[in-house]
Amino acid sequence: MARKAKSRVINVRLLSMAMTGYFYTFTRLRTAQPMSMIKYDPIVRRRVLFLEQKRKGK
Amino acid sequence: MAAAARQEHIKLALALPARLRTFLARYPHPSILPAGQTPETFKTAYQEDTPNPFLPLRHPVTGRWHEPKYSLRRQAELYKLAREHGVAELLPSTPKSAEERLRKRVEEGLRVKGTGVGQKVKGHKYERQLEAKMEKRRQAMLAMPELIKEWKKVGKRNWTNFPK
Known part of the structure; x- marks a missing residue:
């Protein structure tokens, strides 16, 4: 039986680099570059760098 | 007498x-x-x-x-x-x-474990780890301007160092 095709878009998690564990989730194309952006972290109450978390088991 | x-x-x-x-x-x-x-x-x-x-x-x-x-x-x-x-x-x-x-x-002590002489209250796990966690966060915030500068210089397209 053929394996199910991989979806074209994936949900990714952008993790705060302030080590607070806070994250945003976004949807991006599987083929696109990993995401990174400066966004607000409510735990430290600052705009900090968020980087995409490496996905597990892939 | x-x-x-x-x-x-x-x-x-x-x-x-x-x-x-x-x-x-x-x-x-x-x-x-x-x-x-x-x-x-x-x-x-x-x-x-x-x-x-x-x-x-x-x-x-x-x-x-x-x-x-x-x-x-x-x-x-x-x-x-x-x-x-x-x-x-x-x-x-x-x-x-x-x-x-x-x-x-x-x-x-008060029969509460850890309140006697030379004993320590164990506390919840989050209480025991709080200090280390806050220290890690503080270090991360101190390094943040440098990291953002670096990230802007490299550019988001070329950035390769992603967290686990």
Whole structure:
């Protein structure tokens, strides 16, 4: 039986680099570059760098 | 003079409740023995039997433990009575005495694990790890301007160092 095709878009998690564990989730194309952006972290109450978390088991 | 003091002492002793009087007659403290007597030479029949009626006793022949002559409840009652009349020092040593209770309190704290001398309250895991967590966060925030500068220089397309 053929394996199910991989979806074209994936949900990714952008993790705060302030080590607070806070994250945003976004949807991006599987083929696109990993995401990174400066966004607000409510735990430290600052705009900090968020980087995409490496996905597990892939 | 001495006789007068003696009469005074006897009067004081007779003023004690009957229960205490009986106990002190059976188990006199070394300080109230008749003149010229020592605990070795003067022993009541009760003291021959049990030196300290407040403590459990191991039978010298059979090796079995025997309960104290006075139960803990009766010990506590006697001790309270003696304390009210100011003669607590005349009782044999008992786990109900103030010093013993204080010693136990120091040793065990409030019976809450970790509140004794030299003990530490364990606390929840998040409480134990809080300090390390905050320190890590602080270091990360101190490094943040540098990291953002670096990230802007490299550009988001070329950035390769992603967290696990």
